[in-house]
Amino acid sequence: MAPALIPGVTAFILFIALLLVAVVSYQLTRLLLVKTLHAFFARTTAKWDDLFVEHKLFENLAHIVPVLIFRILTPVVFADYPELLAAILKAIDVYIILVIMRIFTSFLTGMEAFLVASPVFKNKPLASYFQLTRIILYIAAAILALSILLGRSPVYFLSAFGAMTAIFLLIFKDTILGLVASVQISANDMVRVGDWVEMPKFNADGDVIAINLNTVKIRNWDKTITAVPTYYFITDSFKNWRGMQESGGRRIKRAIFLNQRSVKFVDPELRERFKKYYLITEYVNCRQQEIETFNRENAIDTSTLINGRRMTNIGVFRHYTEAFLRAHKRINPEMTLIVRQLAPTDHGLPIEIYCFTNTVAFAEYEGIQSDIFDHLLAAASHFDLEIFQSPSGNDIVLAGEKLSQVLSEKNAPRQV
Numbered sequence: 483m484a485p486a487l488i489p490g491v492t493a494f495i496l497f498i499a500l501l502l503v504a505v506v507s508y509q510l511t512r513l514l515l516v517k518t519l520h521a522f523f524a525r526t527t528a529k530w531d532d533l534f535v536e537h538k539l540f541e542n543l544a545h546i547v548p549v550l551i552f553r554i555l556t557p558v559v560f561a562d563y564p565e566l567l568a569a570i571l572k573a574i575d576v577y578i579i580l581v582i583m584r585i586f587t588s589f590l591t592g593m594e595a596f597l598v599a600s601p602v603f604k605n606k607p608l609a610s611y612f613q614l615t616r617i618i619l620y621i622a623a624a625i626l627a628l629s630i631l632l633g634r635s636p637v638y639f640l641s642a643f644g645a646m647t648a649i650f651l652l653i654f655k656d657t658i659l660g661l662v663a664s665v666q667i668s669a670n671d672m673v674r675v676g677d678w679v680e681m682p683k684f685n686a687d688g689d690v691i692a693i694n695l696n697t698v699k700i701r702n703w704d705k706t707i708t709a710v711p712t713y714y715f716i717t718d719s720f721k722n723w724r725g726m727q728e729s730g731g732r733r734i735k736r737a738i739f740l741n742q743r744s745v746k747f748v749d750p751e752l753r754e755r756f757k758k759y760y761l762i763t764e765y766v767n768c769r770q771q772e773i774e775t776f777n778r779e780n781a782i783d784t785s786t787l788i789n790g791r792r793m794t795n796i797g798v799f800r801h802y803t804e805a806f807l808r809a810h811k812r813i814n815p816e817m818t819l820i821v822r823q824l825a826p827t828d829h830g831l832p833i834e835i836y837c838f839t840n841t842v843a844f845a846e847y848e849g850i851q852s853d854i855f856d857h858l859l860a861a862a863s864h865f866d867l868e869i870f871q872s873p874s875g876n877d878i879v880l881a882g883e884k885l886s887q888v889l890s891e892k893n894a895p896r897q898v
Contacts (some may be wrong), residue, residue, distance in 0.1 A: 496559050496560065497560075497570075499559075500552060500555055500556065500559055501552075502602065503548075503551065503552075503555070504548035504551055504552045505548065506649060507547055507548040508544060508545065508547065508548040511544045511547040511548065512541065512544045515543070515544055516540045516541055516543075516544050520542050534588070534589070534592040536595075538588055539585065539588040539589055539592055542581065542585045542588050542622065542834045543585055545581045545584075546581060546585075547583055549574065549577060549578055552574055553571075553574050553575075553578070556570055556571060557571070572630055572631055573830045575588060575630045576630055576631065577626045579623050579626050579627050579630070580623065580627075580770050582623075583619060583620070583623040583677070586619055587616060587619065587769050590612055590615055590616060590619075591612075592611065593612075594608060594612040609692065609693060609694045609695070611664070613694060613695040614657075614661055614695055617657070617695075624626045629812065632674040656694060656696050656711065656713075657695060658881060659711075659712070659713040660694075660695045660696045660697075660711070660712040662713070662715055662716075663712040663713040663715060663716045664693070664695060664712055666716055667693070667712070667715055667716070671713055672715060672722070673693065673698065673722060674690065674693075674724070674731050675691065675692065675693060676689060676690060677689070677690045677722055677723070677724045678690075678722070678723035678724070678727065679700060679720055679721065679722050679723070680720060680721040680723070681700075681710060681714075681718070681720040681721075682720060683714075684708055684710050684714075685702075685708065686702060686708040686710055687702055687703060688700050688701045688702035688703050688708075689701050691707075693712070694712070695711060695712065696711065696712060696747055697709040697711060697712060698710050698711075698712050698715060701741070706837070717785055723728050728840060729817075729838075729842075730814070730840065730841075730842065731814040731817050731838035731839055731840055731841075731842065732838060732839050732841070732842045732847045733836070733837070733838050733849050734836070734837050734838065734839065734854070735834070735835070735836050736834070736835055736836060736851070736855065737824060737832035737833060737835070738832070738833045738835070738855070738858055738859065738862070738869065738872055739827075739829050739830035739831065739832050739833075739869070739871075740796065740831045740832075740833060740862065740867050740868065740869065741830055741831075741867070741868035741869070741870045742826060742830065742831045742870075743868070744795075744864065744866060744867045744868040745794060745795065745796045745831070745867070746794065746795055747787040747788070747792045747793070747794055747795075748792060748793040748794060748795055748798065752795065752866065753766060753770065753793070755864075756798055756865075759768075759802065759864070761802055761805040761809060762776040762801055762805055765798075765801050765805070766793075769793060769837055773790070773791045773792065773793065776790070776791050776837070777789075777790040777791060793834075793898075794863045795866050795867055796823070796831070796833070796865070796867060798865060799861075799862065799865040800821050800822075800823065800833060801821075802861070802865070803821045803833065803835065803858060804819070804821040806854075806857065806858070806861075807821070807835065807837050807854070808821055810850075810854065811839055811843070812839055812846075812850045813837050813838070813839060813840065813850075814837075814838045814839060814840040817837070817838035818836065818837065818838065819836070819837040819838075820834075820836040820837070821833065821834070821835055821836070822834050822836065829870060829872070830870030831870075835854070835855075835858075839851070
């Protein structure tokens with residue numbers, strides 16, 4: 483039995499010796515090539531070489547030297563072991579394919595990082611195209627590896643894949659749809675990385691942080707991440723707030739609801755009070771002159787308020803609100819500014835403010851909007867207007883107490 487083990491032991495020792503030669507050659511190559519290149523690229527001002535270093539392109543290239551040495555020496559060392567030689571050569575050829583695939587993958591990853599950082603491609607869905615390229619690379623490597631291991635031509639496997647087209651279409655359905663969607667998104671400039679998008683169907687409302695072949699990742703305002711299939715940006719509707727962000731102004735569209743019972747004509751006493759409000763002093767004077775001229779020319783009896791033309795407290799309040807907005811330094815004067823009265827509802831008479839801030843920052847926008855309505859809600863009482871709100875429990879209690887007091891006073895015996 484001992485003599486029979488000698489060829490196997492010899493082959494194993496030769497294999498270990500050859501493996502040690504490959505490891506030593508790899509370490510020398512890595513020391514001389516990789517570290518030298520890394521030190522050189524660290525001194526350059528270019529960014530692309532740093533990205534290739536970061537994604538280990540040169541470390542993967544260092545595997546080429548030992549594997550080639552192993553491939554060249556193997557037929558010489560194992561010349562007396564033909565069956566073992568064939569198996570080792572197949573394994574080496576497959577490993578060469580894997581090394582080449584890793585080199586191309588590192589190169590593609592470095593190129594992707596470089597192009598994404600470029601201002602020209604910053605907002606383009608490049609990740610989708612690089613992912614598709616990597617998938618094709620993996621499939622090609624798998625076909626070549628199988629052809630080596632099974633001793634078949636790559637054409638044989640390609641013909642087999644052709645017969646399995648329907649199965650592959652089913653397996654890679656999302657990938658194919660994602661690729662088509664990525665092309666359309668890029669061509670039509672529908673979504674970019676950094677856009678604020680809103681998709682109620684997926685409860686997604688936030689910034690796009692990545693556009694991949696299969697998904698678009700959205701960081702919501704609560705810092706959660708929503709992954710939406712890419713093709714849904716083609717088949718479903720969504721809102722992209724990029725136009726607002728690029729315009730430099732964000733819209734304020736909100737109404738103040740007034741109690742309709744507080745609307746009235748402006749009498750002389752109330753008019754004199756309005757003249758003291760500096761934002762509308764000129765308006766009140768000019769408007770009153772216009773009204774008096776009209777009433778005088780048409781011989782209208784103005785002893786009764788309803789006769790002729792009159793100002794109303796709600797009309798003056800609308801002009802005050804518009805003047806207040808135009809004087810506000812955080813309202814964009816070059817964009818639409820309207821203060822309008824909407825149709826009455828069971829919640830009161832709406833006075834809607836429609837304008838744009840001069841910032842799109844979320845916190846600043848909310849602060850500006852709150853400051854404006856803080857002032858207007860407090861100013862309404864100076865125009866003898868009441869803010870409408872649905873009765874609460876305390877309102878009902880106070881109304882009941884007031885009614886009880888009235889009834890008790892009415893039913894109280896009169897003193898003679």
